[in-house]
Amino acid sequence: MADVNTDKKIPVPDFQDDSFPVYQQDTLSVGATHEVNMEEYRATVPLWKRVWQHSLTQMILLSIQAFCGPAMSDAITGLGGGGLATPKVSNISTAIRYAMIAIVCLMGGPLVNKIGVKWALVLGSLSFPIQGSAYYCNSKFGNQWYLILSGAISGVGTACWYVAEAGAIMTLAPSGARGKYLALWIVSRNLGQLVGGAINMSKNHHPGAEGGITPDTYIAFVIIECLALPFALLISPFEKVVRSDGTKIHMAEALSTKQEFKRILKTVTSSLIVLSSIWAFWSFFYSGSWSTYLGVYFSVRVRALSSLISPFFCIIGCFALGFILDMKNLSQRRRAQIGLYTVAILNVGVYIWSIIMQVKFNRHNPGKIDWSDHLYASAFLPYFFVQTTGPMSQSYMYWLLSSFATDAQENVRNGAVFRCIEAVGQAVAYGMNTQTKSSPLIGFCVTFGLLGASMLPMIMLVNTTPDRIPADVIAEAQDTARQKIEGTA
Template identity: 75%
Template sequence: MSHLDAAPPNTHAGGNDDALETKGANPMVAPYHSGDVTDERIDMTAYENSVPRWKRIYQNSFTQMVLLSIQAFCGPAMADAIAGLGGGGLATPQTSNIAVAINYAMLALVCLCGGPIVNKLGTKWALVIGAMSFPIRGSSYYVNSKFGVQWYLILGGFFTGIGSGAWYVAESGSIMSLAPSGSRGKYLAFWIVARNLGQLVGGAINLSKNHKKGAVGGVSPDTYVAFLIIECMALPFAFLISPLDRVVRSDGTRILMSEKLSTKQEFKRIRFTMTSKLIVLSALWAIWSFFYSGTWSTYLGTYFSVRARALSSLISPFFCIVGCFGLGFILDMKNMSQRRRAQIGLFTVVILNLGVYIWSIVMQVRFNEHKPGKIDWDDSLYAKSFLPYFFVQTTGPLSQSYMYWLLSSFATDAQSNVRNGAAFRCLEAVGQAISYGMNTQIKTSPLIGFCVTFGLMGAALYPMLVLVNQTPDRIPADVIAEEQEAAEGKGVGRTVVDADTKGA
């Protein structure tokens, strides 16, 4: 960790602990003091005797992850389901690609400044703002499909990008902070699965409304009404989110919080975070990780019938659920060091994506030679032309889940997780904006998009190898806490040992 300036100052990983403290002190907490540092741990017996059961359940880290996942189900998952229709389900993908490109451009801008914004607002209110913007997407697609009003679709992309940016930054910081050290892979898998369950529901809606053979053009406008209703449901769950300083993890630990900084200081941290080795080395990976979405949306809209596109949005998430829990199992294995798990996880993700990209490029070359027309699900060509799309809906999310796990291996408090998550999400959004913008100009063949995506993965691999090979064998916060306790010669409360790294 000493080789990476990954975490900002005032965090354990940053090496300046003078301001580090745990907010929201609780009489049931047994604090450990080392100089000006307070590392608080819950006395679980006293906590259970003094705090009502409903409140313990509400403040539990898994409950908070469930509330976040429900919002992901209602918001980003519905957006993914619309994207899964190919070109947003519209008759031609170009207008949708323009709107989505604008959406991600604004999302990238908000994410760039998102760390300071979310750390000042708090995760709860950033999530509320984001949840309020979700219904704009469904309503804009409905208005465009029903009345042909394209300006609202594009304007909606602008405002949804702003709201979603705030939501994504708060979400990324939360999902990297909530999980107990030995369960980060499983927590991230649960979050990804919730998003894919949302796509399953969205896919069922798509298919129920657009299952008739021979339909041409865009999907039924009623499809978007169902999405709009689900998107509206995210807001009440955003209000239920607990501030991170009140959350108690399932293993009895609390989330470390640095002292609050001024707005000027927070914005100064943007430069520090964006130029840290952690973000610089992962930048190309971040740009690549979602780059595939624009090209695959165009591919689906160009070559598949309405009902085949509807079916794709239903069945595409199935394998992702299995894959994400499989990766989570690898990343949480207790008989290997954290670095070794990071290396195995990286090669797993890369090899799976490599196979999908080779397959997709081969299929697209064949399509360029022999135009297939609109492929329906009962055509002989359907299986081999659809399966690359089916698998990329698993390998793509795996790359994102893996990266959030890796980021959380370096940062040690909620604020630095927010900053690092915001920086990574900003770069992801830049990649998505470029991808969809590029595909607005691709009228006949997504081959260029496939090749660019493949090339980006190759370019991202070496910096990621450098980063992964410098992954600490244990989470730095746990090591430092143990060293401080040993130096003081006392261990008040619970000593937290990283269950991830036993046997490292």
């Protein structure tokens, strides 16, 4: 084979057909190939390294971190008010945490693209145990200042992790399996909540328990949160990952810090982000109201049970959505449209139900509902279903964002801005619920209204979805150009 000058540059033409929006691309290095010669790869690379660099292995490592970090945070939130006797201080801490996440995420794209996904994940994993330890200190010693401070500290580290995670989950999967990979990620987060729920139930199952969750519960959470760090250290650089379909991740050339900030400003004003911004703000907004709902209306052991059983239907729902989004007999645009309408209809049903239930509770306060009460099923089921429709909404949106990406770094930038808007929504939701004395009805209505407001721009965005991922098309064009140069060298 003729030698290839890896420094030589080729221009990649813009996409001008009706299937793609127009992207202006930098010149690409000819030496980097998209397709991997699997026979040569198996012959020259040890088995352990092939397993480690496999896209599924990397997704599993990322999912384990999600299990240890965000899932444990969700499990604490799933206790209702963080499991504390009153939800106000927990809501203040959580509001501060998401405000910090929003601030850091806004600039997170340039940061992560500079230090790399791996080290951003490592930095974030170091912050995970802070939240659990703060809840322990509050529950054990009544220490409220540390709980509030932990919201700010953990928010910074978690933001770095979130940006890196968002870029990774949208980049690692081969084009034909993105829905299933994203379902695996969502399930891992909910399996963490399942384990957290088991811990909660083992320590808080006695009837008639009042006040908050026992302090020992938080120790178990802290131990699990500490386990994220070693798995973050095992993450492989993107450029070394080989996907299950034999392709490599398309990486653009490294940019200077100034160029990165210019790109993030361009991302913020792009039609992709503008049209999806209300959906991003809405996507996690429900968590504040539902956390308050649990804390106000359910007994301690029901709050513990909620985090145990809520993930089960979520696993089924997210994998079902994943199969829809990966259907090979439909174009990417058609799958995007079906996915949007599926998620929207399910959420509309859940919120109509929840608003009806809350209106009834405002008329006749049920007190603390236990699972032996006749109201338990009808009161708990809306929460049970929103723990499925919410994650489905997030999984769908990351799948949609990845459908527009031209390279891995753009996935990081898009994910960073989207996560920033998500965090702003969560901060507002929890801040709003710090003022909630007895009823989350306003929170439910605002969430429902945000869903309605997001639909028209989302329909406009979905109808422009390219029929193939631009990053794949660019990489194939790069391979073709490389082969031509090799043939003429």
